[in-house]
Amino acid sequence: xxxxxxxxxxxxxxxxxxxxxxxxxxxxxxxxxxxxxxxxxxxxxxxxxxxxxxxxxxxxxxxxxxxxxxxxxxxxxxxxxxxxxxxxxxxxxxxxxxxxxxxxxxxxxxxxxxxxxxxxxxxxxxxxxxxxxxxxxxxxxxxxxxxxxxxxxxxxxxxxxxxxxxxxxxxxxxxxxxxxxxxxxxxxxxxxxxxxxxxxxxxxxxxxxxxxxxxxxxxxxxxxxxxxxxxxxxxxxxxxxxxxxxxxxxxxxxxxxxxxxxxxxxxxxxxxxxxxxxxxxxxxxxxxxxxxxxxxxxxxxxxxxxxxxxxxxxxxxxxxxxxxxxxxxxxxxxxxxxxxxxxxxxxx
RNA sequence: UGGGAAGUCGUCUAGUGGUAGGACACCGGGUUUUGGUCCCGGCAACAGGGGUUCGAGUCCCUUCUUCCCAG
Numbered sequence: 168x169x170x171x172x173x174x175x176x177x178x179x180x181x182x183x184x185x186x187x188x189x190x191x192x193x194x195x196x197x198x199x200x201x202x203x204x205x206x207x208x209x210x211x212x213x214x215x216x217x218x219x220x221x222x223x224x225x226x227x228x229x230x231x232x233x234x235x236x237x238x239x240x241x242x243x244x245x246x247x248x249x250x251x252x253x254x255x256x257x258x259x260x261x262x263x264x265x266x267x268x269x270x271x272x273x274x275x276x277x278x279x280x281x282x283x284x285x286x287x288x289x290x291x292x293x294x295x296x297x298x299x300x301x302x303x304x305x306x307x308x309x310x311x312x313x314x315x316x317x318x319x320x321x322x323x324x325x326x327x328x329x330x331x332x333x334x335x336x337x338x339x340x341x342x343x344x345x346x347x348x349x350x351x352x353x354x355x356x357x358x359x360x361x362x363x364x365x366x367x368x369x370x371x372x373x374x375x376x377x378x379x380x381x382x383x384x385x386x387x388x389x390x391x392x393x394x395x396x397x398x399x400x401x402x403x404x405x406x407x408x409x410x411x412x413x414x415x416x417x418x419x420x421x422x423x424x425x426x427x428x429x430x431x432x433x434x435x436x437x438x439x440x441x442x443x444x445x446x447x448x449x450x451x452x453x454x455x456x457x458x459x460x461x462x463x464x465x466x467x468x469x470x471x472x473x474x475x476x477x478x479x480x481x482x483x484x485x486x487x488x489x490x491x492x493x494x495x496x497x498x499x500x501x502x503x504x505x506x507x508x509x510x511x512x513x514x515x
Numbered sequence: 516u517g518g519g520a521a522g523u524c525g526u527c528u529a530g531u532g533g534u535a536g537g538a539c540a541c542c543g544g545g546u547u548u549u550g551g552u553c554c555c556g557g558c559a560a561c562a563g564g565g566g567u568u569c570g571a572g573u574c575c576c577u578u579c580u581u582c583c584c585a586g
Binding site: 261357401492 | 526539540541546547548549552
């Protein structure tokens with residue numbers, strides 16, 4: 168009796184090939200389109216219907232069962248609301264990490280299991296081996312960063328088939344199998360919501376007012392549209408020109424002020440020490456961090472850790488070997504031991 | 516409105532007689548399952564009016580505007 172696998176199919180190439188590989192491997196595969204967002208936003212059409220149809224077409228091509236799970240309500244609560252709340256307090260959240268934690272590897276998993284699945288699968292470029300999360304073979308596409316908050320119990324039920332391949336191979340396989348999504352452009356932007364600018368998205372849900380932009384000398388150099396829209400390291404969107412580019416180096420939500428600097432060496436732009444909260448370890452809490460490293464954003468290079476210490480129940484402190492640019496509160500720092508993802512936390 | 520200085524793309528600025536270049540911003544594209552970064556391309560100016568000159572952003576006159584020092 169072959170095992171039942173429910174594959175999250177987004178209508179993109181990666182999840183299409185994921186499903187195809189599982190079929191080849193002899194699993195009894197069911198494709199599932201998760202409908203997490205369907206609302207159009209000003210100037211942007213939500214592509215959920217097209218994506219759904221692409222996923223469905225691939226399912227038909229592969230001859231697998233196909234269904235849709237409607238998680239809109241939960242996604243709105245667990246992901247979108249979280250995102251809005253974080254921005255309102257001045258942080259810069261990573262909604263896709265929350266989406267994986269709460270929706271794909273919890274809600275989807277639970278629902279699938281309830282409906283008879285033995286495993287779930289997704290099109291992430293990462294690997295699961297013996298309940299451990301590893302980076303993808305394609306180091307350039309490795310998406311383990313987005314998965315560090317997934318529980319071990321969920322990983323035990325998870326298959327990530329394309330983590331063993333390089334992206335170009337996936338494209339090639341899709342083409343040779345004649346999948347309709349073979350040439351489809353990779354999706355970007357907030358998971359499910361589409362390539363809506365974050366500002367346009369947030370502006371639908373929060374109210375903001377203009378405030379001052381202050382440079383490194385304390386000069387008022389312009390007006391912004393609301394401090395919450397800006398994030399550390401940001402250059403575009405300030406509307407302030409002249410000479411060198413300005414980067415956001417800080418903000419004060421109470422005063423509604425955004426601080427910028429045209430000095431790339433500005434201390435506020437670089438961090439060697441990170442304070443993390445909401446730590447999550449996939450396996451046991453590590454006791455020794457020798458030789459381990461940390462990643463502070465997707466696709467960024469790993470920085471060796473000098474030391475890691477737990478300050479109290481909530482806070483951990485990491486010392487890095489090198490300075491990292493634009494570490495931002497609300498973003499995630501993920502700790503790696505070579506290819507192994509140990510866990511991580513949210514930057515305070 | 517007394518004296519001085521200055522007015523070049525939205526902004527900062529190069530260019531002191533031969534038909535205006537760069538940077539930033541902005542717009543578009545590329546990279547990217549977060550924000551952001553980064554890469555490529557594009558848009559765009561000589562404050563107005565007179566002169567001198569074969570030819571003026573560059574010299575002269577004038578108007579306007581701004582800044583500084585004096586009030």
